[in-house]
Each structure stands twice: as C-alpha cells, then as structure tokens.
Amino acid sequence: MNVAVLISGGVDSAVVVHRLKEAGHDLHLFYIRIGMEGTDIHGGDCAAEEDIEMCTYIARKYGVPFDVVSLHNEYWDHVMEYALQTIRKGLTPNPDMMCNKMIKFGFFEERWGHEFDRTATGHYATTDTIGDTVYLATAADAVKDQTDFLAQITYSQLRHLMFPIGEMPKALVRETAVKVKMPNASRKDSQGICFLGKINYNDFIKRHLGTRKGPIIELETGRKIGEHNGFWFHTIGQRKGLGLSGGPWYVVKKNVHDNVVYVSQGYGTEQQYGRTLHLGEMHFISGDPWPGECVSKRITFKNRHMPEFIPAVITRLDTPGEYLVESASPIQGIAPGQFGVIYDENSHLCYGSGVITGQNVIL
Numbered sequence: 001m002n003v004a005v006l007i008s009g010g011v012d013s014a015v016v017v018h019r020l021k022e023a024g025h026d027l028h029l030f031y032i033r034i035g036m037e038g039t040d041i042h043g044g045d046c047a048a049e050e051d052i053e054m055c056t057y058i059a060r061k062y063g064v065p066f067d068v069v070s071l072h073n074e075y076w077d078h079v080m081e082y083a084l085q086t087i088r089k090g091l092t093p094n095p096d097m098m099c100n101k102m103i104k105f106g107f108f109e110e111r112w113g114h115e116f117d118r119t120a121t122g123h124y125a126t127t128d129t130i131g132d133t134v135y136l137a138t139a140a141d142a143v144k145d146q147t148d149f150l151a152q153i154t155y156s157q158l159r160h161l162m163f164p165i166g167e168m169p170k171a172l173v174r175e176t177a178v179k180v181k182m183p184n185a186s187r188k189d190s191q192g193i194c195f196l197g198k199i200n201y202n203d204f205i206k207r208h209l210g211t212r213k214g215p216i217i218e219l220e221t222g223r224k225i226g227e228h229n230g231f232w233f234h235t236i237g238q239r240k241g242l243g244l245s246g247g248p249w250y251v252v253k254k255n256v257h258d259n260v261v262y263v264s265q266g267y268g269t270e271q272q273y274g275r276t277l278h279l280g281e282m283h284f285i286s287g288d289p290w291p292g293e294c295v296s297k298r299i300t301f302k303n304r305h306m307p308e309f310i311p312a313v314i315t316r317l318d319t320p321g322e323y324l325v326e327s328a329s330p331i332q333g334i335a336p337g338q339f340g341v342i343y344d345e346n347s348h349l350c351y352g353s354g355v356i357t358g359q360n361v362i363l
C-alpha cells in the first residue's frame, strides 16, 4: 500500500515508520508545520526545527520521501479561533480534538493525504470492523489511549486512517525504538502539533483576551474570598492557580455576564460533583449505535482526557442531537464546552462525542 505517515519527531510516529516499512508498504512521511509567526508562545520555533531534523534523519534511515507542509493559516483560522471563541463564552475548549478533526485529518487529507491508500499516525487507538462497519476502538495501552482526542473525526476520515502502534503498550514502543536504534528512542514526548492543548495557555489567553478583575466567591456562603483576573482564566474543576489560602479550593461555577468565579472547598457536595452530563451536537463516528429506542443504554464515557472509563447509562432526549448521560458515581470536573466521549459498555468501541452543556456556567 501507499501510505502517508504523519510524523512528529517523537518516538511513537518513528516506530510507526519502522513497522510499516517492515510490513513492506511504500511510505511518504509528512511533518505538518503550524509555526506561530510573531506570537512566540513557546520560545520561538526551535522545538519544531529539532523535530523536523529528527524526521529528516528517520526518512534517510528508511530511505523514504519526506515533506514539511504548512497549515499555519488553517490552524489559526480554525483551531485558535475556535479555542478563543469558546473561552470567551466561559466554556472550556478542547483544541487537541479540533486539531485532529480540522488539521491533521481535515486539511491534510484534502491537500495531500487523499492521494495515498491510507494515512498513518502514532495515535494510541485502534479500529474494529463489525459487519461492514468500521469503528474507532481503544488502544491496548488503556493509560495511553487517545481515542478521546479522535472522537470528533468523520467516518470517511476514520476509513482512511491507520494506527499501527495502537495494539502496542508504550513500553514496547520504546523498546522497539531502542532495538532499531531510533535516534529519538529516549527522547521525551514531542511537542506535538497542537501546542494549545499542551501548554498552560494563560499567556496566550492574556494576550488575546486581556485581563479584568472580578471576585472569587465561596459558593456555599456567598463570601468574597479573593480576586481573579478574568473568568476566562478559570475552568470548572480547576484547583491550581487560584492564589487562595486555606484550600484546596475548586472552581465550581462561573458567571460570565458578571465576571464572577465561584469556588468551593473539597469535593463533597453535589454542586462540585455532578452525576449527569448533558450532551449536545452529538457526533457518532460510524452511525447511531441506537437507531431505534435509546433509553438507559449501558455505556462507558470520559468527560476529559483521563485514563479511566466511567460506567453510565445514556438516554436520547427529545431535542435532536441531545443526550443525557447518568453515572452511578459522581463525576469530577464537568466543564461545559468540553466533549463527553461515549464508548460501549466494555470501553472497546468509541462511538463518538457530544459537547457538554451545563448549568454551572451562567452566560
């Protein structure tokens, strides 16, 4: 097969190259450059240059063509804009998810990927075919599983993708890299394309949204216990960076209109811990798993990037695209704007995701 390999300079995609080459495929490697001209949010683009050098070395080692392609404007127009708009509304964005959908598998596929039989990445994910339908499925290494970042991709994107290391535990990926003398075998994980998802983006938000002081109020007592620099710096469930003494304090609610951040201590009350998630704009990657009645179907889910899959039941609501997820155990940090990712009961198939809507952000 002719395979386009998305390579980052990190160990995972390097091992993808090795495995595919061993399996006899014809490869073409691509590094996607995002490059933040003028913004310098992680100390220039040195990290990218190092990553590209690593990719060049790997391409030479395996004797395969390698191109650096730029999706800088597309990243800015789609992922950055989405992130800023979401934050402005008091919601929590998931730039990694948008980056996969719009950039890695969106514009890349449209411009370059479609010329190949498949596009391969080093994501920790797998696929499973049931009948004629292909499903996104979880990785062998549950802790490294990245299906929650992929749960917004389309069916045609999924059909074209390959995840050659999805069946391998991370330790085996590293071992393989050492064995085949990959120069990045012991390198720490790459910067990744979607740095917005990886950095503490306070500086970035400050540059774009500025600061505006407002009160921090204890939810139960209504007592003002501190000041913040703008609700947009705070996320529901957040514990660090509040600058309050006598904690731990958690952000439990925001009033966007009045620029108020509400906090509470400990994780004991129903306000801090919800048991239900309201999801809107539900996206099922491989079609609706419950095309008939959908009442209290057993599932597992994630409400952010985390290793555990939480058991729950899901019910379709009357409004199209809206679902209610009810968990037996309390759910920490339900942040409106984030995605609730839906899996089958055994946490094997990833059905898709919906946007979390909620009462704890007042617009």
Ligand SMILES: Nc1ncnc2c1ncn2[C@@H]1O[C@H](COP(=O)(O)OP(=O)(O)OP(=O)(O)O)[C@@H](O)[C@H]1O
Pocket: 005, 006, 007, 008, 009, 010, 011, 012, 013, 014, 030, 031, 032, 033, 104, 120, 121, 122, 123, 189, 190, 191, 192, 193, 194
């Ligand atoms: N700048 C980039 N250009 C092309 N592909 C990329 C880039 N960044 C990431 N990818 C692809 O997306 C996959 C997952 O990226 P992620 O940022 O999660 O990195 P990772 O899990 O640390 O993987 P790696 O070790 O390969 O960097 C990578 O394995 C690679 O296939």
